[in-house]
Amino acid sequence: MLLRNLISVTDNISIDVLLEGGKITSVTKSGSQPTNASAESISFHNAIIFPGLINSHDHLDFNLFPRLGNHVYSNYMEWGKDIHTTNKTVINKVLKTPKALRTQWGIYKNLLNGITTVVNHGEYLNTDTDLINVIQNTQTLHSVGFEKNWKLKLNNPFSKIKLVNIHVGEGIDNISHKEINQLLKWNILKRKLIGIHGVAMDAKQADSFNALIWCPDSNMFLLNKTADIEQLKNHTKILFGTDSTLSARWNIFDHLQLARSLHMASNSEIFNMLTINAADIFDLHNTGSIKQGYVADLVIAKNKNNLQAMDAFFNIQPEDILIVIRNGDVKLFDEALFQKLSNSGLKMVGFAKVSLGVQSKYLKGNITALITEIRNHYPEANIPITI
Secondary structure, eight states, X not given: OEEEEXXXXXXXXXXXXXXXXXXXXXXXXXXXXXXXXXXXXXXOSSEEEEEXXXXXXXXXXXXXXXXXXXXXXXXXXXXXXXXXXXXXXXXXXXHHSOHHHHHHHHHHHHHHTTEEEEEEOXXXXXXXXXXXXXXXXXXXXXXXXXXXXXXXXXXXXXXXXXXXXXXXXXXXXXXXXXXXXXXXXXXXXXXXXXXXXXXXXXXXXXXXXXXEEEOHHHHXXXXXXXXXXXXXXXXSEEEEOOOOTTTSOSOHHHHHHHHHHTTSSOHHHHHXXXXXXXXXXXXXXXXXXXXXXXXXXXXXXXXXXXXXXXXXXXXXXXXXXXXXXXXXXXXXXXXXXXXXXXXXTOOOTTEEEEEETTEEEEEESOHXXXXXXXXXXXXXXXXXXXX
């Protein structure tokens, strides 16, 4: 498949991208002779292309929850106790929905956002899907406050080579700051640490982490404050995470617009958090860039206002996504591309048509049956697409 006339987000030039066997086989300036002139081609107009996004933090089975919380909290422990008291009925309703259904919806939530790789946090989930890449090979500890026997788990020699993924410093009080020091003190085996949230983290503490996952939408909702990324980015690698809908909006582009408005990182720095930074930390070889020989994880979206490519990226919404390609295979496409994709030889079998806002999208898999089953268990589920 040859994708023509696309504006690259990273350098704002028009390119053609040739895909074969799940890989990017050539990237050339638009109009140049492609490597394989006989490939079926799809030409675009006023559209941007970027690598499939890498969401470094989500709880896939928690994305049927509405946002829970009714005031600004001092830390995650205060929030957790409050919602289990005041929102017990809602929590029980969601958790009675089979985990397999909740997990599958979490995968689709990410796909709808142009995310082709997600790092799941929590217990290992059965994610038998090729829609997106789900990373579950890190050791996930919830937090110092809520993970039982966290010191023993952290210092388990049989897990020593695994990255440790842990919520840490998720608060605005001194308890949250001291919690980070406690974690570092007990990291006897000098494990590689990936901190999540780090709102209370300072520069000295950041030096001891391999990376920090920034989740500004969740942080601002719960704490009305987020990590000091402007300072911390000079001391550790910064990644980007959405968290689940329990504390954050489902739409990653709302998160990105918030992150941009905080002026703690440049456009390119935020973009790198979602691409090359995450690919490096999680050892996702040949991923996170549009280069020859790289995995064909790609997203194409409308440039609605004829903006410079990076500005266009920060102004799109999920309904503006035209196509999501994972490992060379189309997983989502806009109705406007139906005829072009059909003419290119894509078999339309196995796709379901849904509405997202005023746009119609085709999603791979039986999303219709999934949503029907979810609503049989939890009729109030706030799912942003209709079937």
